[in-house]
Amino acid sequence: MKIIDRPSLAELTTLRLGGTAIAEIRLDSLEDCERLPEALSLTGGSAHVLGGGSNLLAHDGDLPITLVRPLMGSRAADGRPAEPEILGTEERTDGRYTLLRVGAGMRVPFLLSWTVKRGLAGLEGLVGVPGRVGGAIAMNAGSYGCSTAPLLRSLTVFTPERGLQELGPEGWCASYRHFSLAEPCSWYMSASAVLAMKQADPAELRRIMQENFLKKKSGQPVHEHTAGCVFKNPEGQSAGRLLDEAGMKGRRRGALYFSERHANFLAHDTKCGIAGRTEDALALISEARDAVLERFGISLEMEVKEWPAWR
Ligand SMILES: Cc1cc2nc3c(=O)[nH]c(=O)nc-3n(C[C@H](O)[C@H](O)[C@H](O)COP(=O)(O)OP(=O)(O)OC[C@H]3O[C@@H](n4cnc5c(N)ncnc54)[C@H](O)[C@@H]3O)c2cc1C
Incomplete structure (x- = not known):
């Protein structure tokens, strides 16, 4: 520590x-x-x-x-990235699955390339998603039809109320960009997870991953400083499209702006000579919410987490 x-x-x-x-x-x-x-x-x-x-x-x-x-699972003793631990395989009606134990601190891009190389499917939609395994689980991160929660077999978590515990699927609730523990707690921290990943053809997984990456690169500001999508997609709608039609694309305050490439990405221009202020980010977010509510009668829900999160 x-x-x-x-x-x-x-x-x-x-x-x-x-x-x-x-x-x-x-x-x-x-x-x-x-x-x-x-x-x-x-x-x-x-x-x-x-x-x-x-x-x-x-x-x-x-x-x-x-x-x-x-940071469990991020570095091995020799300083190189730690690798997932293969726990075994299991047969299901739809194929063979490999069980992997991964530390919460492992970087998602590393886990993705490690699994694709070995023909383990389930994460290929997460290409281009930064962050660590614990964050991906907490956000039930996903895209292009993949999300984290369906891969989860068990989770080792710490809570102030119960200390360290290993939970099975009955121990959590997951939905679109939401994950919480079934039993109430003041806060929790995932320490490691067991993922069940279906065995597939590595070449086919690589192809899907590259296709997803090209789509992402052409439609999202992957080279700007962002925190991913600001708002969740409302049921059956794209928040990006609503924000675009409400005129938010390119809207700017100080060093913060909604990206021209994708209106649901709030970006920070660190080179414009104006210091970035969270106040400006929050004002833009509030403006965007009001604009979408006024134009479409839809109240957008934040995907990005605002800190401090008051409990
Ligand atoms: C360029 C870009 C593209 C993105 N594309 C996508 C996308 O396609 N799909 C998508 O879903 N997201 C996307 N995101 C958002 C983000 O990358 C994901 O939500 C990611 O999974 C967050 O992981 P993190 O480790 O960075 O979490 P953080 O940002 O550090 O934390 C996010 C939340 O998770 C909690 N948390 C983090 N670690 C743990 C833990 N070990 N235990 C308990 N709680 C924890 C934090 O308290 C916080 O509430 C993108 C972001 C960027 C910058």
């Missing part, structure tokens, strides 16, 4: 925005999870679990939060 004083959220998030937390507690093992309550009582502030920071909008200034950062 390592405790870092006053980490900058701007440096830890893909949107490159946000102030300073009280501390960051880095966890490398399950033993570190056992020591977490003591570490949190030393740092103070409310615990906020950080993955890759790719779905976050953090406020500016001094924030009354401590970042809890599970």
Whole structure:
């Protein structure tokens, strides 16, 4: 375990925005999870679990939060990226599945290329999605027909109320961009997960992945500083299309703007000479919500998580 004083959220998030937390507690093992309550009582502030920071909008200034950062599964002892652990295979009516244990700190792009190389299907829609396994599970991240929750077989989680526990599918509730534990808790942190991935032809998976990547590259601002889609898609609708038709594409305040490439991506222009302010991001988000509500009568729900998240 390592405790870092006053980490900058701007440096830890893909949107490159946000102030300073009280501390960051880095966890490398399950033993570190056992020591977490003591570490949190030393740092103070409310615990906020950080993955890759790719779905976050953090406020500016001094924030009354401590970042809890599970890095299990990110690095092996020799410093190279850790690999998933193969636990075995199982036969189902629709084919053979391989069970993998992965740490919450493993980077999703690494897991994706590792699995595709070995002909393990299920993540190929997540090409171009940054972040870590714990964050992908917490967001039930998905695209192009794939999402994380259907692959989950079990999850090792820490909660302040119950400590470390291994949960089966009855232990969580998942839906579109939503994941929560079935039993109430003040907050939770995934430490590792067992994924069941269907065996498939590696060449075919590579082809699907490349096709998905090209689609993503042509329609999304993959080279800008964003936190992915700001809003969830309302049932049967595309939030991007609604925002575009409501005139939000390219709308700007200070260093923040809705991308010209995709209106549901709020981006931060870090080179324009104006300091990026979360206040501007929030004002744009509020403007966008109002515009879509007024034009279509649809109330958009945030996908990006605003921090601090007051409980
Ligand atoms: C260029 C770009 C493209 C994107 N494309 C997509 C896409 O196609 N589909 C999609 O779904 N998303 C997309 N996203 C959004 C984002 O990458 C995903 O939501 C991602 O899964 C978040 O993972 P993270 O590790 O970065 O989580 P973070 O941003 O660090 O955290 C997000 C939430 O997860 C919680 N969390 C993180 N780790 C844990 C843990 N171990 N235990 C419990 N809670 C945890 C945090 O507390 C927070 O509430 C994109 C983002 C970018 C920047």
